[in-house]
Amino acid sequence: MATKIFKHIQTSVVPLPIENIDTDQIIPARFLKATTRDGFGNNLFRDWRFDGDDNPKQDFVLNNPNYSGKILVAGKNFGCGSSREHAAWAIADYGFDAVVSSFFADIFKGNALNNGLLPVQVSEDFLKKIFDAVYADEHAVVEIDLVDQFIKIVATGEQESFEVNPYKKACMTNGYDDIDYILSKKDEIAEFESVR
Amino acid sequence: MGQTLFDKIWDAHVVSSSEGFPDILYIDTHFIHEVTSPQAFDGLRQRGLPVFRPKQTVATADHNVPTIDQHLPIKEELSRYQVDMLTKNCKEFGIELYGLGHPYQGIVHVIGPELGITRPGGTYVCGDSHTSTHGAFGAIAFGIGTSQVEQVLATQCLLQSRPKRMKIEVNGKLQKGVGAKDIILYIISQISAAGGTGYAVEYAGDTIRSLSMEGRMTICNMSIEMGARCGLIAPDETTINYVKGREFAPKGEEWDKAVAYWETLYSDADAAFDEVLSFKAEDIEPMITYGTNPGMGIGVTQHVPETASFEAKEQGSYKKALDYMGLHDDETLLGKPIDYVFIGSCTNSRIEDLRQVAEFVKGKHKADNVTVWVVPGSKQVQQQAIAEGLDKIFNEAGFPLREPGCSACLGMNEDKIPAGKYCVSTSNRNFEGRQGPNSRTFLASPLTAAASAITGVVTDIRTFLKEEELV
Numbered sequence: 001m002a003t004k005i006f007k008h009i010q011t012s013v014v015p016l017p018i019e020n021i022d023t024d025q026i027i028p029a030r031f032l033k034a035t036t037r038d039g040f041g042n043n044l045f046r047d048w049r050f051d052g053d054d055n056p057k058q059d060f061v062l063n064n065p066n067y068s069g070k071i072l073v074a075g076k077n078f079g080c081g082s083s084r085e086h087a088a089w090a091i092a093d094y095g096f097d098a099v100v101s102s103f104f105a106d107i108f109k110g111n112a113l114n115n116g117l118l119p120v121q122v123s124e125d126f127l128k129k130i131f132d133a134v135y136a137d138e139h140a141v142v143e144i145d146l147v148d149q150f151i152k153i154v155a156t157g158e159q160e161s162f163e164v165n166p167y168k169k170a171c172m173t174n175g176y177d178d179i180d181y182i183l184s185k186k187d188e189i190a191e192f193e194s195v196r
Numbered sequence: 197m198g199q200t201l202f203d204k205i206w207d208a209h210v211v212s213s214s215e216g217f218p219d220i221l222y223i224d225t226h227f228i229h230e231v232t233s234p235q236a237f238d239g240l241r242q243r244g245l246p247v248f249r250p251k252q253t254v255a256t257a258d259h260n261v262p263t264i265d266q267h268l269p270i271k272e273e274l275s276r277y278q279v280d281m282l283t284k285n286c287k288e289f290g291i292e293l294y295g296l297g298h299p300y301q302g303i304v305h306v307i308g309p310e311l312g313i314t315r316p317g318g319t320y321v322c323g324d325s326h327t328s329t330h331g332a333f334g335a336i337a338f339g340i341g342t343s344q345v346e347q348v349l350a351t352q353c354l355l356q357s358r359p360k361r362m363k364i365e366v367n368g369k370l371q372k373g374v375g376a377k378d379i380i381l382y383i384i385s386q387i388s389a390a391g392g393t394g395y396a397v398e399y400a401g402d403t404i405r406s407l408s409m410e411g412r413m414t415i416c417n418m419s420i421e422m423g424a425r426c427g428l429i430a431p432d433e434t435t436i437n438y439v440k441g442r443e444f445a446p447k448g449e450e451w452d453k454a455v456a457y458w459e460t461l462y463s464d465a466d467a468a469f470d471e472v473l474s475f476k477a478e479d480i481e482p483m484i485t486y487g488t489n490p491g492m493g494i495g496v497t498q499h500v501p502e503t504a505s506f507e508a509k510e511q512g513s514y515k516k517a518l519d520y521m522g523l524h525d526d527e528t529l530l531g532k533p534i535d536y537v538f539i540g541s542c543t544n545s546r547i548e549d550l551r552q553v554a555e556f557v558k559g560k561h562k563a564d565n566v567t568v569w570v571v572p573g574s575k576q577v578q579q580q581a582i583a584e585g586l587d588k589i590f591n592e593a594g595f596p597l598r599e600p601g602c603s604a605c606l607g608m609n610e611d612k613i614p615a616g617k618y619c620v621s622t623s624n625r626n627f628e629g630r631q632g633p634n635s636r637t638f639l640a641s642p643l644t645a646a647a648s649a650i651t652g653v654v655t656d657i658r659t660f661l662k663e664e665e666l667v
Contacts, residue, residue, distance in 0.1 A: 001243060019513040020389055020489045024627040029606040033260065033274035035234035035281050047629045052615065075513060077390040080423060080489070081627060082606075083325040084232065085341035106359075106393055106425055107325060111341035128509070165357065167217045178343070179243070182220055182351040185212050189353060192211040192222055 004116025005175045009097050010143040010154065012069035015134045016061055021074055022081035023108060027090040029082075040086050041093030062094075066138045070097040073130050073142075077101075078119075079108025088112045098144050100151065102127045113168045114178065120144055120151055126160045129153060146173055198464020200361050201430050202396045205336045205461070209319045211353055218357040224318040225252050226348045227304045228291070230282040231259040231608070232323030236346035237285040249352040250290040254313060257282055257295045258303045260608035263571050263598035266296050275609060289349075300443075302574020302600040305329040305542040309413065310576055312442025316431035316458040321348055326542045326624065328419040331428035332412035333435055334461045336396070338426055359425040360394055360470040363463070365401035368477035373657040375552075376411030377544060377622065377641035379403065380418040381483035381493045383475060389491035392424030395471065398463060399429050403477040409438040410548035417543045418624050421490035430462040482657050484529055485626045485639040488517040492626070496644065496656045500527045520628050521636050522616075529638065529654045533565060534618040537649035538631070539595070540571030541605035541623035544642050547580050549622070553595070553646045554586040556660070562594035563652025569611060570595050571603040595649065607632045620648045 031043040048060050056063040072091065078101040079087060088111040091099060098118040112119045122130070133140040133153045141154040146169060152159035170176060182189075199207075212220040228236075233255075240247065247253060260275040270276035279296065286293040294300040300307055305326050308314040316334040321327060325339035340354065348354055366379055384391070397419050404415065412429050419427030429435075436455055439445045446454045463469075481495030494500070502525045506514050518524060539545070539553055550572065562568050570590055572578040578600055581587055587597045604611040605623035612632030613619045619637050622645050626637035638654065647655040 001239075017512065018516065019510060020491075022489065022625075022627045024606075024625070024630050028629055028633070029259075029608045032231050032608065033278050035278060036238070037235050047633055052633065077393070077423070080389055081325065081420075081625060083323060083327075083339040083341055085235075085323075085343060088341070103390060103393070105390070105423055107339055107341060107420075111343065114341060114343040124509075165218070178355050179239075179347050179350050181217075182347065182353050182355060185220055186351075188212045188220070189222070189351065196208075196222075 001177050001180065003171070003175050003177050006097060006116050006118050006172045007147055008145045009070055010141060011071055012139050013071040013073050013130065013134055013142050014061055014067045014069055015131055016072060016074045017131050019075035020077045020080055023079055023084050023087040024081055026079070026087040027084065032084060032086050037089050039093065040090035041095065044090040044094045070095065071100060071142055071144065072096045073100045073127070073134070075101065076103040076124070078104050080105040083107045085111040085115070088115045088117050092117045100127070100130065113172065116172060118144065118146060118172065120162050122151060122160055122162060129158055198467040200463045200467040200469060201334060201398055201428060201461055202336065202361055205317055205319065206358060208317070209336070218355045220353045221319060221356050223252070223321050223348050223352055223354055225254060225308070225313055225320050226352070227308055227320065227322035227327070228253060228255045228345065229259055229304050229322070229324065230257050230278045232342050233285065233345055234278065234281050235342050236349055237289065239346040240289070240349055243350070245350050247289040247291060247349045252352060253291045253349065254308070255282060255286050255291050255293040256301055256304050256307055259602045259606070261296055261601040262609050263601050263603050263611055266599045272610070299575050302576065303542045303545065303602055305417065306546060306573030306577065309333065309409070310442065310574060312439055312445030315439055315445070315454070316435055317461050321354055325420040326417050328424070328427045329413050329417040329542055331416040331419065331426050332409060333439070334428055334431035334458070336426055336428065339420060359396045362392060362395040362397045362424070362471040362473070363469040364397055364399050365472070365474045366399070366403040366477055367401040367474070368403055370403060370477045370480065371658070373482055373643060373661045374480050375641050375643065376407050376414040378480055378483045380415045381485065381490070381639060382480045384418065384422045384491050385483065385493035386475065387422055387473065389421060389489040390423045392419060392422035395424050397424045397427045399427060404429060405432065408548060409434060410546045413546070414543055418490065421624055431458050482641060482644050484644065484654060485637070486521060486523055486529055488520055488626055488628050490624065490626060490639060492517065493639070496654065497530060500525060500529070502526055530656060532618070532654045533652060534620050534638070534648055534654060535566065536613050536617060536619035537566055537568045537645050538571070538604040538619055538621040538623060539642055539645055540569065540573070540603050542573065542602070543624045544622035545571060545573030545577065547577050549642045550577065550581050550586055551584070553642050554589045556643060556646050557593040557595060557650065558589050560593055560650050562649045565652045566649050568595045568649045569598060569604060571598045571611070572600045574600045604631050606630060620645045620654065
């Protein structure tokens with residue numbers, strides 16, 4: 001099955017300079033009861049975004065009209081904790097195409113890649129530069145190019161290359177799907193089962 | 197050059213390996229539950245695919261089931277729908293379901309081992325990060341996302357890059373009152389909630405070796421809390437004795453063959469690890485967390501760190517955590533009043549945990565200000581506890597024994613800690629809102645939780661043990 005294609009984006013960013021953002025914050029467990037993949041964006045960062053009476057918390061960045069864009073920029077160890085893929089669904093459903101951090105938790109990273117949401121791991125220095133740029137100008141634009149594997153702060157021209165698994169890069173830039181790939185090896189699976 | 201335990205098991209399960217691609221890894225058993233599977237079954241329907249190996253798939257309902265009156269229909273509509281959906285999907289795709297009311301029902305990471313499904317040398321996955329628990333048997337066990345659940349349902353394989361290998365050794369004699377939960381909370385506090393990211397962690401050393409299977413499961417369970425891809429412990433006599441005779445364990449000739457293979461499962465003396473860490477058992481106190489990730493832990497007699505002791509860029513996140521917890525720099529947790537005690541979860545809900553708590557609380561009673569929930573990990577654990585009379589001890593102590601499920605570990609059912617309240621919990625995560633919106637969690641061992649329930653405040657279990665010469 002074809003999945004979402006990602007090659008290149010250029011957009012303003014949403015800064016969330018908090019470390020160790022776990023998937024319980026991204027999407028609290030009580031919102032995991034849906035049986036489809038849709039609509040999780042409404043509850044993205046639910047308890048940081050809304051108070052107990054469902055009123056928006058004005059001090060949270062997603063409720064600040066000055067910040068918008070398709071890139072979420074967050075502190076290190078983003079996506080730690082539960083394996084819930086609902087976290088990646090919620091971020092993508094809200095409208096983000098990429099998450100930038102100086103460190104990602106493994107399972108989240110894999111889940112994001114499987115949903116056309118690009119996790120971009122940058123150095124601590126470069127992460128700080130992005131935060132500095134967006135706090136100097138909330139409309140600061142960042143460019144992410146998956147094909148050539150670089151991220152750039154457009155206003156200053158500062159850029160850094162990032163790593164991505166070559167297989168997952170091919171999947172994301174072409175819309176390929178893991179299951180199609182494994183099914184293409186079905187004979188090898190049968191062979192493995194027969195000899196063990 | 198010798199091989200690590202991890203590499204031996206991995207290599208035995210590689211179906212296909214191509215340069216530039218992740219390996220295709222064969223999965224022996226796939227555990228599924230109601231929360232992370234429905235979208236995967238939908239994916240199969242859209243693709244027109246069957247479940248490739250339904251007999252290697254085991255299902256249970258655990259995450260959002262109630263822990264009282266399980267014989268009645270689930271009251272909460274969305275939970276009921278999700279559990280019903282699991283039943284429907286298992287029926288449609290031919291998967292064995294240990295649902296509510298079944299004698300094998302329970303938390304997925306408790307039932308796999310107790311039924312003898314989890315065995316040394318195997319590969320196990322589940323759409324749940326605490327799948328790392330099964331590594332305690334000397335197995336590779338990963339938590340996976342729902343797209344991967346669909347992948348394994350469709351192919352019995354998982355596409356996965358080989359992680360780096362880390363060895364964590366713990367040697368020496370534990371103090372009285374210190375157990376497996378304290379060991380793992382201590383390790384995570386030393387290396388941080390991200391310290392194991394990218395690694396398969398093998399736990400070794402004589403302290404680890406001295407632990408029961410239940411203790412080893414507690415250790416491996418929390419591997420994910422340091423970010424590790426999985427955790428594992430080489431099988432030995434303790435492992436083999438635990439598996440022997442269980443419902444789905446190999447029998448007769450098959451058993452002898454299996455044991456002969458299991459005895460080859462250890463890291464060779466000259467095996468190379470990418471990282472080796474060593475800790476001394478004597479340095480470990482009963483542990484408690486004070487913050488909002490499992491790396492934020494201290495010995496129960498220590499003080500909460502000062503904000504100024506962190507790098508400038510980390511101070512904002514640190515302060516946010518302390519504010520959430522209602523704590524301040526240099527505070528001591530000893531003597532802090534608490535509201536709830538939760539004894540349960542895939543970390544600490546096995547029969548040994550309940551026996552240990554029962555032995556300690558026998559003849560005591562909980563403090564008036566504390567509500568205690570004891571939630572067994574499975575129906576079998578519950579039945580065993582009742583057979584041993586532990587339920588009576590618990591009742592007399594004000595620790596009612598409930599029915600099995602994930603319960604207040606993540607508050608997907610009714611078992612939620614109210615906003616602002618403090619809970620000493622034997623579970624695995626102290627994230628903001630984990631046990632209910634704005635709840636505050638102190639992670640600790642079953643003994644520390646039980647002692648705190650008796651006194652009504654955060655307590656050093658060792659003060660009791662000195663008086664009683666217990667454990």
